[in-house]
Amino acid sequence: MNDPKEFIAGFDSDQRRSPTRVVFVTRRTSAQVKANYEEQVQTYPEVLFRVVLAIELLAIVLVVLSLLFNAPLEGIADATHTPNPAKAPWYFLGLQELLHYFPPVVAGVLAPTMLIVSLVIIPYFNINIEADGLFLNDRQRRLQIFYLIAIGLLVFLVAFHVYVAAVPTLLVAIAMVVAAYSSPQSTVAARRYLANKPLAWWVMTWFLFELIVLTAVGTFFRGPGWSWVLPWGS
Amino acid sequence: MPGKTDKILEQIERSRVWRSIFRSGRGGSPLHRALAIQQNVFLHLFSTKVRKRMLGFNATWYLGALTLGTFLILIVTGVLLMLYYHPSVPQAYADMKDLQFVVSSGLFLRNLHRWSAQVMVFLVFAHMFRVFYRGAYRPPREFNWVVGVVLLLITLLLSYTGYLLPWDQLAYWAITVGSNLSKAVPLVGDKIHFLLLGGNEVNANALLRFYVLHCLILPLAALLFIAVHFWRIRKDGGLYVHQSDPKTLAASKKVAPEKEAK
Numbered sequence: 001m002n003d004p005k006e007f008i009a010g011f012d013s014d015q016r017r018s019p020t021r022v023v024f025v026t027r028r029t030s031a032q033v034k035a036n037y038e039e040q041v042q043t044y045p046e047v048l049f050r051v052v053l054a055i056e057l058l059a060i061v062l063v064v065l066s067l068l069f070n071a072p073l074e075g076i077a078d079a080t081h082t083p084n085p086a087k088a089p090w091y092f093l094g095l096q097e098l099l100h101y102f103p104p105v106v107a108g109v110l111a112p113t114m115l116i117v118s119l120v121i122i123p124y125f126n127i128n129i130e131a132d133g134l135f136l137n138d139r140q141r142r143l144q145i146f147y148l149i150a151i152g153l154l155v156f157l158v159a160f161h162v163y164v165a166a167v168p169t170l171l172v173a174i175a176m177v178v179a180a181y182s183s184p185q186s187t188v189a190a191r192r193y194l195a196n197k198p199l200a201w202w203v204m205t206w207f208l209f210e211l212i213v214l215t216a217v218g219t220f221f222r223g224p225g226w227s228w229v230l231p232w233g234s
Numbered sequence: 235m236p237g238k239t240d241k242i243l244e245q246i247e248r249s250r251v252w253r254s255i256f257r258s259g260r261g262g263s264p265l266h267r268a269l270a271i272q273q274n275v276f277l278h279l280f281s282t283k284v285r286k287r288m289l290g291f292n293a294t295w296y297l298g299a300l301t302l303g304t305f306l307i308l309i310v311t312g313v314l315l316m317l318y319y320h321p322s323v324p325q326a327y328a329d330m331k332d333l334q335f336v337v338s339s340g341l342f343l344r345n346l347h348r349w350s351a352q353v354m355v356f357l358v359f360a361h362m363f364r365v366f367y368r369g370a371y372r373p374p375r376e377f378n379w380v381v382g383v384v385l386l387l388i389t390l391l392l393s394y395t396g397y398l399l400p401w402d403q404l405a406y407w408a409i410t411v412g413s414n415l416s417k418a419v420p421l422v423g424d425k426i427h428f429l430l431l432g433g434n435e436v437n438a439n440a441l442l443r444f445y446v447l448h449c450l451i452l453p454l455a456a457l458l459f460i461a462v463h464f465w466r467i468r469k470d471g472g473l474y475v476h477q478s479d480p481k482t483l484a485a486s487k488k489v490a491p492e493k494e495a496k
Contacts, residue, residue, distance in 0.1 A: 038285050039285070040285055040286060042264060042271075042282065043271045043281060043282055044270045044277070046284075046289070047280075047284050047289065051296070054296045054299050055300065055303030058300050058303045058353075059303065063346065065345075066349055069345065069349070071344050073334065073400060076324060076402060076403070077327065077402060077403060077405065077436075078406070081403070082407065086410065086411050087408065087411070088411050088412050089394060089397050091359075091393070092394075092412060104414070104415055104418030105418040105420065108418045119383045120383055122371060122379065123371045123372060123379045123380075200366075208363055
């Protein structure tokens with residue numbers, strides 16, 4: 001841009017909300033500034049006060065909870081007396097449930113490591129920002145891969161008698177089949193919804209479903225010797 | 235006498251000492267309010283302005299803020315509990331009994347710490363799934379998602395190490411079950427298990443190690459990563475806006491040019 005006439009300059013200002021923006025548009029291009037001002041509020045006081053209020057309400061709930069229910073405290077630790085069952089904290093009971101079926105190196109090391117690694121790579125894996133529905137493009141090949149993985153996983157889980165994990169897997173797989181044979185323009189809202197879901201959504205939903213089911217089973221339905229019990233039975 | 239109090243407060247806020255500490259100055263103008271955030275070492279982690287549509291409950295469910303709330307409650311109750319607790323065998327268990335029967339409000343203190351910890355684990359998971367389903371993990375926010383995963387692990391470790399401290403049967407066997415898993419790591423499993431417990435089984439050494447992790451190392455790590463987590467929200471362009479959130483446009487075009495210049 002040796003010749004100063006090769007560009008036009010413009011500026012756009014809204015001093016109350018944001019600093020002045022200066023734009024140089026060269027004649028060769030036809031760039032347009034599409035500025036639209038989204039309404040903003042000051043962090044102080046508007047956001048901070050709301051956050052403080054939310055935390056105060058939570059504190060009230062927790063205080064009431066603490067007044068009503070006592071934290072559990074059993075007898076002093078005794079290495080010679082093993083309770084049956086010996087349970088981990090509730091958020092690890094999903095893993096302990098898996099430990100019932102698989103050797104420790106699988107349930108205790110491999111599964112959590114894979115879980116953490118997959119959580120970390122989620123945002124790097126999902127290159128497709130718009131995240132189209134899983135079966136909308138390249139449908140035949142993706143359907144084949146899906147059937148291969150879903151049936152393989154189900155056979156594996158049933159072979160090891162892990163019905164607790166197989167049931168949520170089966171339900172998610174059925175939902176995926178429904179999605180595969182639904183159009184994003186379907187008249188049924190649920191089918192429209194499922195057809196638009198990308199791969200990452202399906203994997204995460206499967207994980208969430210397994211997490212809830214395994215944790216709930218480990219917490220409420222497992223008794224002495226890790227046998228089935230009912231939470232309301234004595 | 236509200237008038238007199240206001241005057242005294244004003245005098246304090248105008249004093250040289252006050253102004254050397256708080257540099258944003260007096261006044262309710264947008265500039266002063268922006269400076270109140272920007273000039274504060276803790277608050278400057280946040281942006282001075284937030285999109286109005288992100289304030290509604292539906293945008294975030296306030297899950298991140300509530301998680302911070304449980305963390306703050308846990309720090310306060312945790313420090314108070316430390317005043318009554320000895321990380322030794324069998325004194326640790328006796329201290330639990332003292333909290334229950336001797337210390338004023340000791341039982342309430344322990345209840346609040348325990349339930350807040352459970353709620354924090356739940357809220358961290360809820361926050362993670364909420365962020366995922368809104369798609370807020372996508373670029374440019376991918377690194378903040380990773381920081382969040384680290385914070386999830388720190389939260390679980392904080393809760394897990396705290397689980398042993400009461401030194402009752404529940405604590406002892408939960409930690410025994412959990413720590414035995416570390417033995418399953420190929421090649422170095424036994425070494426890791428020994429390092430974690432300071433012995434071959436859960437004993438007084440393990441209690442001390444878990445105490446140091448729970449009260450010093452993990453909270454410091456959590457504070458560090460929380461600071462990065464908050465700061466990255468600002469650096470990555472503020473809270474993620476989902477297309478489903480109704481957009482509220484500012485009425486800036488209506489402002490007359492002569493007023494604008496003011």
